[in-house]
Amino acid sequence: MGEAILSSLVGAVGADRVRISDGRAEYGAAVAQRHGVRWCATNAEAVDGVGAVVIAVKPKDVGGLVGGLAGVLADEALVVSVAAGIPTAFLESRLGAANPVVRVMPNTPATIGQGVSALSAGSHATAEHLERTEALLAGTGTVLRVDEAYQDVVTGISGSGPAYVFYLIDALAEAGVVGGLSREVALDLARATVAGSGAMALASGEHPAILRERVSSPAGTTVAGVRELDERGVRAAVIAAVDAARARSVELGRDLT
Numbered sequence: 001m002g003e004a005i006l007s008s009l010v011g012a013v014g015a016d017r018v019r020i021s022d023g024r025a026e027y028g029a030a031v032a033q034r035h036g037v038r039w040c041a042t043n044a045e046a047v048d049g050v051g052a053v054v055i056a057v058k059p060k061d062v063g064g065l066v067g068g069l070a071g072v073l074a075d076e077a078l079v080v081s082v083a084a085g086i087p088t089a090f091l092e093s094r095l096g097a098a099n100p101v102v103r104v105m106p107n108t109p110a111t112i113g114q115g116v117s118a119l120s121a122g123s124h125a126t127a128e129h130l131e132r133t134e135a136l137l138a139g140t141g142t143v144l145r146v147d148e149a150y151q152d153v154v155t156g157i158s159g160s161g162p163a164y165v166f167y168l169i170d171a172l173a174e175a176g177v178v179g180g181l182s183r184e185v186a187l188d189l190a191r192a193t194v195a196g197s198g199a200m201a202l203a204s205g206e207h208p209a210i211l212r213e214r215v216s217s218p219a220g221t222t223v224a225g226v227r228e229l230d231e232r233g234v235r236a237a238v239i240a241a242v243d244a245a246r247a248r249s250v251e252l253g254r255d256l257t
């Protein structure tokens with residue numbers, strides 16, 4: 001996720017104004033070389049004198065990392081965190097200064113510039129800080145704003161959502177194999193169907209129920225398939241999956257040390 005955001009940062013401000021650090025020195029240095037940015041051996045070196053810092057470590061590592069920035073990072077520097085479940089209030093308390101903090105939930109299609117990110121302002125972040133964050137993330141795809149109270153459910157939908165869609169692609173392909181297709185052809189059909197349907201849902205702006213009705217002829221093949229999805233509780237399972245991811249995001253925010 002950090003590398004996806006790095007690409008966007010380079011596009012927004014230029015490689016010569018971006019520095020990175022990472023726990024895995026060899027890996028981090030290779031990433032830096034790939035993007036033409038400066039590699040820093042320590043986080044302190046990376047944040048020294050910067051106007052903005054993006055934190056993209058696992059939620060369990062955020063507390064230690066941010067604690068280490070206190071006193072090194074300039075008080076006015078913008079702090080952007082993409083860590084799932086970590087409230088802005090926690091980051092603010094660890095920083096120990098009035099840094100503007102923006103919490104972001106991106107998703108992995110950001111790696112090809114087709115992600116969606118939701119961002120929320122911490123207590124010291126203004127509209128100008130949100131605009132700066134939007135500009136920094138523009139290369140990752142769509143960026144929208146939500147109240148921080150909704151970040152956990154956003155995590156359940158769009159943060160974890162790509163995994164549900166990959167799961168669906170895999171299941172569709174498996175069905176093709178059950179029906180006698182080669183795995184390769186079944187996967188090609190499944191991938192292209194999901195990509196095309198997603199693109200159509202976006203381009204048309206129509207409600208998905210309307211789009212579904214349009215491809216469901218009376219007594220046809222599609223209604224027969226959709227009836228199976230309904231009878232097997234797939235809609236309820238999707239809602240339950242999102243709710244489980246939301247609950248886990250809440251837990252991550254509670255387990256902080």
Ligand SMILES: NC(=O)c1ccc[n+]([C@@H]2O[C@H](COP(=O)([O-])OP(=O)(O)OC[C@H]3O[C@@H](n4cnc5c(N)ncnc54)[C@H](OP(=O)(O)O)[C@@H]3O)[C@@H](O)[C@H]2O)c1
Pocket residue numbers: 001002021022023024043056057058059061064065082083084105106107108159160
């Ligand atoms: N992946 C997703 O789909 C997704 C979606 C939305 C949000 N996010 C959020 O994005 C964040 C990163 O996720 P990821 O999947 O990209 O994780 P990741 O692949 O594990 O990358 C995190 C990197 O941070 C490094 N790191 C850990 N502690 C550090 C420290 N104190 N100083 C410097 N570097 C440190 C790690 O190095 P070591 O291995 O040495 O620890 C690792 O290279 C998470 O908070 C996650 O919630 C991820």
